[in-house]
Amino acid sequence: MSGGYTGKMLIIDLNKCTTAVENTDITAAKSFIGAKGLGAKILFDRLPKGTDPLSPENILMFTTGPLTGTRAQTSGRGTVVTKSPQTGLFLDSHFGGIFAAEMKKAGWDFIIIHGRSKSPIYIVIKDDIVEFKDASMIWDEECFEMHNRLQRNEGPVKTAVIGPAGINLVKFSAITIDGHRHAGRGGSGAVMGSKNLKAVAVSGSGKIPLHKTDEFQKQASDVLKRIQENDFVPVRRKYGTSYWVKIINDEGFIPTRNYQEGFFEHGEKINAETMQKKIVDGSGACYNCVIACWNKSSIKSGPYRGVSLIGPEYETLALMGSNLGISSIEDVAYLNSRCNELGMDTISLGGVLGFAIEAYEKGILTIDDLNFNNIGWGLTEELSKLIDDIAYRRGKAGEILAEGVKIAAEKLKNNAEKFSVHVKGMEIPGYDPRGTFGMGLAYATSDRGGCHQRAWTVKAELYDPELERFSFKNKAKIVKDAQDERAAFFSLVLCDFAPISEQDCVDMLNLATGFDHTVDSYLLAGERIWNLIRLFNLREGLNTADDKLPSRFFDDPFTVGPAKDVVLSRKEFQQSLEEYYSIRGWNSKGIPTVKKLKELGLTNYIKSTS
Ligand code: SF4
Numbered sequence: 001m002s003g004g005y006t007g008k009m010l011i012i013d014l015n016k017c018t019t020a021v022e023n024t025d026i027t028a029a030k031s032f033i034g035a036k037g038l039g040a041k042i043l044f045d046r047l048p049k050g051t052d053p054l055s056p057e058n059i060l061m062f063t064t065g066p067l068t069g070t071r072a073q074t075s076g077r078g079t080v081v082t083k084s085p086q087t088g089l090f091l092d093s094h095f096g097g098i099f100a101a102e103m104k105k106a107g108w109d110f111i112i113i114h115g116r117s118k119s120p121i122y123i124v125i126k127d128d129i130v131e132f133k134d135a136s137m138i139w140d141e142e143c144f145e146m147h148n149r150l151q152r153n154e155g156p157v158k159t160a161v162i163g164p165a166g167i168n169l170v171k172f173s174a175i176t177i178d179g180h181r182h183a184g185r186g187g188s189g190a191v192m193g194s195k196n197l198k199a200v201a202v203s204g205s206g207k208i209p210l211h212k213t214d215e216f217q218k219q220a221s222d223v224l225k226r227i228q229e230n231d232f233v234p235v236r237r238k239y240g241t242s243y244w245v246k247i248i249n250d251e252g253f254i255p256t257r258n259y260q261e262g263f264f265e266h267g268e269k270i271n272a273e274t275m276q277k278k279i280v281d282g283s284g285a286c287y288n289c290v291i292a293c294w295n296k297s298s299i300k301s302g303p304y305r306g307v308s309l310i311g312p313e314y315e316t317l318a319l320m321g322s323n324l325g326i327s328s329i330e331d332v333a334y335l336n337s338r339c340n341e342l343g344m345d346t347i348s349l350g351g352v353l354g355f356a357i358e359a360y361e362k363g364i365l366t367i368d369d370l371n372f373n374n375i376g377w378g379l380t381e382e383l384s385k386l387i388d389d390i391a392y393r394r395g396k397a398g399e400i401l402a403e404g405v406k407i408a409a410e411k412l413k414n415n416a417e418k419f420s421v422h423v424k425g426m427e428i429p430g431y432d433p434r435g436t437f438g439m440g441l442a443y444a445t446s447d448r449g450g451c452h453q454r455a456w457t458v459k460a461e462l463y464d465p466e467l468e469r470f471s472f473k474n475k476a477k478i479v480k481d482a483q484d485e486r487a488a489f490f491s492l493v494l495c496d497f498a499p500i501s502e503q504d505c506v507d508m509l510n511l512a513t514g515f516d517h518t519v520d521s522y523l524l525a526g527e528r529i530w531n532l533i534r535l536f537n538l539r540e541g542l543n544t545a546d547d548k549l550p551s552r553f554f555d556d557p558f559t560v561g562p563a564k565d566v567v568l569s570r571k572e573f574q575q576s577l578e579e580y581y582s583i584r585g586w587n588s589k590g591i592p593t594v595k596k597l598k599e600l601g602l603t604n605y606i607k608s609t610s
Helices: 026-032 035-046 099-105 143-154 188-194 213-229 233-239 244-250 272-278 314-319 329-342 346-361 380-391 395-401 405-412 437-445 458-463 475-492 502-513 519-539 570-584 594-599 603-609
Strands: 008-013 018-023 060-063 078-083 090-095 110-114 121-126 129-134 158-161 175-177 181-183 197-203 280-284 294-298 308-310
Touching: 026 035, 026 519, 035 060, 035 078, 035 090, 035 110, 035 475, 035 519, 060 099, 060 188, 078 099, 078 188, 090 175, 090 519, 099 158, 099 197, 143 158, 143 175, 143 197, 143 329, 175 188, 188 197, 213 502, 233 272, 244 272, 244 314, 272 280, 272 329, 308 329, 314 329, 314 346, 329 346, 329 380, 346 380, 346 395, 346 405, 380 395, 395 405, 437 458, 437 475, 437 570, 475 502, 475 519, 475 570, 502 519, 519 603, 594 603
Parallel strands: 008 110, 121 197
Antiparallel strands: 008 018, 060 078, 060 110, 078 090, 090 181, 121 129, 158 175, 158 197, 175 181, 280 294, 294 308
């Protein structure tokens, strides 16, 4: 048995409420590393083609990587892997907290759940003891309340729960981890809800096996020292990600009023300094993280006085602040907290609400549809009511909007798709690609839809003198390399925000597992994972035409701010996409070639391309 992995996976069949144990495939783990990558392989191998994501047959996995729960910094991360009900494609949704480390200490590399319980339940896992408990009376409890209940009733467990949005199968519902962290994107909460599974609680008393314990601990200490010396870490610790509000607004590409503009005239009212002055009380951290980027906040005045939360982060400030025309930090924090309690992804919800306001202004959504709720830009109370309607699928608007902007636009017709901002059904985050064109290619080619975490080119495009931000030139290679690197990194699995070099990642991986990866073979594993997921998505119906961007980014130039008049060119975007396919070794239809699959050791999957 190699170190790094516990060597065991817990298989849960909810149809019969039974469990089984399987060995972790360590040979596959060397090629696919863990969390995202090994999860993708298992999903591809075990999920029948065309499975309805909300059917009992879909597989919901909580996955860890070889560094999870170790002394490596930010090693409390874990991943939910499933087929997304929002996109119909592969989904990996990464989360912080302690849950994943605890799962590993309980002896499980992966928890693989399939089937559907006959009635609502929750699962308690204490080392290798698994219990199924009735959740009928607490089925629609909000997330934090449910987390507290589990801690009261089951002892010091770590938790993964869903709220009302998950049980009502809202397509962008989240799984809430340890009360405050989230597997936010892609609707994994709805997959859990479709299985009649309210929560998973876990506690573990074991140790994570390591190949070379002393050398690993020394390497982890050296990495810790490098993180502590990194100039950027104090900024991250003080502000979380909120400092990006000023930068992205000043550069003119923060989503504003459903991406109609990229500059918010009240940006200073929702930026990091205002947040620090008005609502932040202190910081906090996930398991084993010296960066400690959480903002512990509370609202101290106004109608929402007394509400507390961790956040808001940049994406929420953008999508539920400027994108909704909200100019009060307390109001953004309040909407963030409602979204957390109901169990939804703030990025997607912000996109959905912005779309709804614009549809209402254009007369496509009516006051009747909205249950006489007169929503508009900056109207916090009305938007709060609509948030509840969406979580509970109340009224026509609540029902339609709970499907996300893609489906909502299809149902509302009347050219609503012209202002529906999503990629492959997933609403996009807080960096309008009219501000840094590389993000357009990153969104269009992301493996899970409109996501910024696969290739975040913003910093390079703004500050690298070799790169022109308003151009697609040289972006294809940057996007491809970042996607491969992140695929490997999210398989270890560590936190996005951790400044850890590729060499340090490889050294820790080898010392933990006994593998002999080099930086090249580690990055090749990332490329292998990316290609396998592409094959999965193609198998599930993706085609080249889906690698596209919302029409707003091509048709509607900004009218204010530093990026005034900027708009993307369809021709240049297409050329960049073709360049990307070519660099990837894919054919003109975006399908990996046989040569590329052989190079990556994916020959077993060649038949899936024909
Ligand atoms: S950097 Fe922040 S989000 Fe990442 S592990 Fe540390 S505390 Fe958690």
